[in-house]
Amino acid sequence: MNAALPASPPSPTATVHPVWLRLTHWINAFAVVIMILSGWRIYNASPIFPFLFPKEWTLGGWLGGALQWHFAAMWLLAINGLAYLAINLLSGRARRKFFPLRPAAVLHDFLQALKGKLQHASLDQYNAVQKLAYLSVIADLILIVVSGLAVWKSVQLPLLRELMGGFDNARIVHFFAMNFLVLFIVVHIVMVALVPRTLLAMLRGR
């Protein structure tokens, strides 16, 4: 396994995404899809807002089945997420990839992207918008897990319950965190479709 350490300019054959990153990415993608689709089914049992998710888009068949999926995939999401965070932070990759990150750079790169001028000279380096997007979705996933724990164990985890503003409010936080995640996924997939070699890099590493 060749960890990417771009001390020198990366060569075309250099590894963009190390194996552990690709592995945790796809496990996360799998877990997130199960969590969202089963979560929509659970939402439908007692909707917070006056709409339902179409049954065809949900997983589990009925509330009990959806809960089984949700409380099985949560282990995958949490354990894989913890492994990702630990390796990313301890290896120094998170710091190298996501920082420095300045608001002015985000604005600049965002405007460039809108004009279609944002260059992808190297997949090895994230532009400022990417940095912000990835950091946001990591924070969002942490919020999803914390609010989910507050809903699941509101009596046993009083600290999380109070942090989320009570049981009913934790459900609302959980719901909106899901919305942000879905929004990220849509944009993420569109961007990958526009720059297909990013998909290759996430599959074969370069």
Place this chain on the structure above:
Amino acid sequence: MIKKPNRLPSSLDSELIIKDARRELELAMPSRRLFGKRALTLGGLSLLSGCEITDNESVNRMLTKISRMNDGVQAWLFDPDKLAPTYPASMITRPFPFNAFYGEDEITEVDGEAYRLSIKGLVANKRAWTLPELRRLPQTEQITRHICVEGWSAIGRWGGVPFAGFLKHIGADLSAKYIAFRCADDYYTSIDMATALHAQTQLTLTYDGEILPPKYGFPMKLRMPTKLGYKNPKHIASIEVTNTYPGGYWEDQGYNWFGGA
């Protein structure tokens, strides 16, 4: 003496299906749903949510196994000294929602005078209890949040006999694993001993200062703010202390057995 509602044997979640249908009628947006359906079929994503995965025998076995593992995790997480939050009377949800596996017009009516609570299993004194006898035991009250597995919650005021004291009074084997409940409305469920002995677990005889009305489980229900609603049986007819896993009405269909909050 006990009038049971006429129902078809419910092998599936008939009540949930009725609820789903009702919601569909109220909320359905046909054009949008049809669009969604087509978009999804085009994407071939239906494989992810379709029947193939949900109906697969080995997948269901795995999910059931993980659910039993989650029972163990929840038992480990359960702190016998941690109390569920209590609320002021001003926060009581009015009206407190009715919920069961049948409709509100099918509520079981139990004759209070003929009522006998039977005691079974690993208990020293198996004498049956009348309602006045239960009412003579020391009573406590709680204003706690009832959390339904569906996601909604409501705050109510319940009064009755602390279950731990009752179990000790009848000489129950407190080292047994399970307490099983059989109900006059054919509902049944079971709980772990640790939760049975929790300070807020209560044999409930009153609601909001009045005799427990039929819709909330007359003559007696079990109230546990540390567990989800389906673990709180109504119209309790018998209590059994046992080491044999008793399951439950919803639990046997796939709801998690521990059902802790």
